[in-house]
Amino acid sequence: MPRADADCIGAADASLMGRLRRVVAARPEQTAISYADGALTYAAFWDQVELAAKALIASGVLVGDRVASWSPNRPECIVIQCAALLCRASVVHLDPELDGAEAMGVLEQLPCRHVFVRANHDGKQYPAILRALRRERGFACEVTVHGRPERFERVLPGGWLDFLDSGRAVTSAALAGRESANGSEDASRVVAFCAGREGAPVKLSAAALSGEARPFEAEAAMSWAVAAFSEPTVLATSCFGALLAGGELSLTDAFTDAEDFLRLVRTHRFSQVFAPRTRIEAVSQAPNSAELLGNCRLIESGSKAAWAART
Amino acid sequence: MQTMESRVQGEVSTMQEFWKLARGAMSTAQHMIDRNVQSLQHASMEQVRSVLLQYRWFTHYYSGDLAILIYKLPPSSLRSFLAECLLEEQGMGKPSETHPALYDAFLASLGVSSDVFETSLDPDNAAILEEMRSLLLAGDYMYAVGLRGMGAECLCQVYLESVHHYLLKNPEIIARRSDINWTFWDIHASEADQMHGEKSREFIERLATTPEKIRSLAAGYRDAEQMFLRFWKNAYAALEKSKTRGLAKAPIIPVDGWRYDAAR
Numbered sequence: 001m002p003r004a005d006a007d008c009i010g011a012a013d014a015s016l017m018g019r020l021r022r023v024v025a026a027r028p029e030q031t032a033i034s035y036a037d038g039a040l041t042y043a044a045f046w047d048q049v050e051l052a053a054k055a056l057i058a059s060g061v062l063v064g065d066r067v068a069s070w071s072p073n074r075p076e077c078i079v080i081q082c083a084a085l086l087c088r089a090s091v092v093h094l095d096p097e098l099d100g101a102e103a104m105g106v107l108e109q110l111p112c113r114h115v116f117v118r119a120n121h122d123g124k125q126y127p128a129i130l131r132a133l134r135r136e137r138g139f140a141c142e143v144t145v146h147g148r149p150e151r152f153e154r155v156l157p158g159g160w161l162d163f164l165d166s167g168r169a170v171t172s173a174a175l176a177g178r179e180s181a182n183g184s185e186d187a188s189r190v191v192a193f194c195a196g197r198e199g200a201p202v203k204l205s206a207a208a209l210s211g212e213a214r215p216f217e218a219e220a221a222m223s224w225a226v227a228a229f230s231e232p233t234v235l236a237t238s239c240f241g242a243l244l245a246g247g248e249l250s251l252t253d254a255f256t257d258a259e260d261f262l263r264l265v266r267t268h269r270f271s272q273v274f275a276p277r278t279r280i281e282a283v284s285q286a287p288n289s290a291e292l293l294g295n296c297r298l299i300e301s302g303s304k305a306a307w308a309a310r311t
Numbered sequence: 312m313q314t315m316e317s318r319v320q321g322e323v324s325t326m327q328e329f330w331k332l333a334r335g336a337m338s339t340a341q342h343m344i345d346r347n348v349q350s351l352q353h354a355s356m357e358q359v360r361s362v363l364l365q366y367r368w369f370t371h372y373y374s375g376d377l378a379i380l381i382y383k384l385p386p387s388s389l390r391s392f393l394a395e396c397l398l399e400e401q402g403m404g405k406p407s408e409t410h411p412a413l414y415d416a417f418l419a420s421l422g423v424s425s426d427v428f429e430t431s432l433d434p435d436n437a438a439i440l441e442e443m444r445s446l447l448l449a450g451d452y453m454y455a456v457g458l459r460g461m462g463a464e465c466l467c468q469v470y471l472e473s474v475h476h477y478l479l480k481n482p483e484i485i486a487r488r489s490d491i492n493w494t495f496w497d498i499h500a501s502e503a504d505q506m507h508g509e510k511s512r513e514f515i516e517r518l519a520t521t522p523e524k525i526r527s528l529a530a531g532y533r534d535a536e537q538m539f540l541r542f543w544k545n546a547y548a549a550l551e552k553s554k555t556r557g558l559a560k561a562p563i564i565p566v567d568g569w570r571y572d573a574a575r
Contacts, residue, residue, distance in 0.1 A: 156506065
């Protein structure tokens, strides 16, 4: 757990992770991320982030290296993004709806040292797809799988818990040394790539993430990320906007229709929801939507063109 | 029916030759370009249901066949491994988690009524499944390994991966994807099953210690591949056939004489 006062990186550190450290130190027991099977407090989230950062170092990830995340919205995706920030790497977020060939195309364009994938989601078997591609096209990257059924978690190789455990061999001093390598964080450094079906991947600098998050830090928000992290707006604003404000980021994705969606908005009292345009349009057309939405803002996750125009 | 001796062919006597023969059981490549498999991405829901309903029976017969194979095998890594597989197939003590039950749950989530489950088997496929069991009982253990060890664990696994790939591209499946019960596929199209296939092959190789055993293994695999592909060909044609001649309504007479019931 970080200390916000004496930590020379934390207190004066205007970097994303410095700011997040202060939030964690101020409200360790508050829920940071909620999802279908549970929730993480800020303290538990940060502990995972630090351990994952150490594990990335242990796995050979160097400053400037890329790691990839191919998964629907899950806490592990944010843990890896923050861990990469700590150890000066960057993350390629692949659209979870890409097929195997499309994902391989991105990974060939942006070679990564390590790929993190979800075990399965709505029938899609990410690790199986990668293994088949490995056989057929050759693919030398290390793969870690999160979300496996419990009986496979410590049995099959390349599991999330084994990955985190590998970080225990790296000291906190080594992590601190990596974080402060080359001085303070270069705000123009690309820290994330968002790779979907449209065009080239969008590059996000630390400054862009920080800038996009700021407007949402005015109040501690209850934020719901419906669209995937491979959408730059969602990653920057819903994810970091909520966390840097000390709010709560919800990754619950199970709803059947617009009315179910509105019911969830009211039940969880979301103050903002980041969703694709089609969802927003469907919700807007539902009966009594304005009343049911109340003060909740629906924010379109947006196209890459919109992101480019804004930044 | 041909005798075992007439089925054994002499040209495969090394494992290198055997793996070349069995390449269809190790990679999805040939199945991914199979037109029938590819047709699943554009098929109507009626056709998708009909095809996948036939596969239900393959799954239902598998546990019994696996038990017979385990019975025939000498003490070996393969025998222990297949016993683990059987435990998994039978839900590890939970009847609702047997793989047939999971598959039926998948079919139900596709909109298949459970009323049609028990009367859905194409008569030609019934004959194939019974023939396979008959050969399994009659053949030596290496033949049985080729028939059901390679034929089911390995060939079936890569074929299902290909089916799954095209199924996920079908617009009607895409539209209802989050409402479908995918648990069966989370097992059988997953990395875990891929690794199962790799382990099976490793353990099979440990048993195949003489040219005679390899020949028997090859004969079993050849028969498995032919029957498996015929089964699926019938599955793709089942809907059309059912409209013209109907499906088997009479109870199936099992070749081993045991009373047929849904749990076989």
